[in-house]
Amino acid sequence: MPKTAAALDFKSASLHVLRAVLHTADTAELTRALEQRMKEAGAFYENEPVVLDAQGLDQAPDWQALAAALRRHRLHPIGVRAPQALLDSARQAGLAPLDISTGRQESRADAPARTAQARKPGPETAPARHAKPAPTEAPGDTDAPVPPAVADSPAETLVIRHPLRSGQRIYARGGDLIVMGMVSQGAEVIADGHIHVYGPLRGKAMAGARGNQHAMILTTQLDPELLAIAGVYRVVETRLPETLHNRPAQIELDGDTLRIRALQAGH
Template sequence: APAQAPDTPRMPDAAPQETAPAARARPGPSAKAAPAADETAPPADAGTSAETLVIRHPLRSGQRIYARGGDLIVMGMVSQGAEVIADGHIHVYGPLRGKAMAGARGNTRAMILTTQLDPELLAIAGVYRVVETRLPETLHNRPAQIELDGDTLRIRALQHNT
């Protein structure tokens, strides 16, 4: 397993977070986590985004959506066995039960945000985590944000401020 960076300091009112054991996707026939970068495409830039692809229906098992060059918003469930892939950020306004791969072309600033976290796989810029066991109660089926911190995926619960 790759070495993990130490946890970032937590603020007293910080939401629960988990350090995810992550791996880096390697090129080759078995690396299917993210589509290969197009040699003719401009490099991914965290400051700009092409189009935002909005999906207004639930995604069923076996469906794959790729937002090339931009962000992806899914307004509904991503079922187990479904895949959402974006060169930018991924927003899922519903349960995320399938696979979510943001920053598919190397954008290390990409994020995954969901209103209900219960994924099979999470990946940002080729760093991925397969979720084989249930997440802690502070994260499971809760609103969450996933970011890349070096070579480590950080999963943080989002809390309502009322």
């Protein structure tokens, strides 16, 4: 008797997803907000599985239109959290009810289930979002030019010994990233641990990419487009105060707030 059942097994698995919290049922408004979020964050959120969290709504958005909008931005809707009254319409749109943990992750080895809530950006505050790069393989410590793609290494520390041009994207998987030179406007640096930039930081920097809330960003010259730690990000649309602009700085996470601190010589 053929053992056909051996061709497939079910095993338990952790579910690590981006949680998109919906604050309105107005699908057009949600689509515009998504467009703006993705424009701000660049490629940080590409290829993420997404759970739509409608727990705070009393009526359903157009699930199919919202799911289609997410897919256009290379996000993958896999289910919903919603009151019982909204679940039938979600099921009809092909979205299954899902119960996910919303707790923060402390270990860098754990992928976070983070909240994508709309908070009003302030000087040191950013909406909580999560970024998970889609890397390709590259050496861990190299002097060779990096192509405008992702350099990825499982090593503890990835060292880049040259400036990064616009369009280049570096991801230090499982460890820290050190850049010995400028991160140009339009470039992206991402690490599961800390990010050190010994030169002007003018592009986007995301530390603690897989949920390490203790990760930091340090640079000798701060002038970024975007800063993020463990999914909490701030888009820098206007020039930073003189006490921070083009100064040595340290960025760390304090709850849901990014704290930016100027570093003085000798400290």
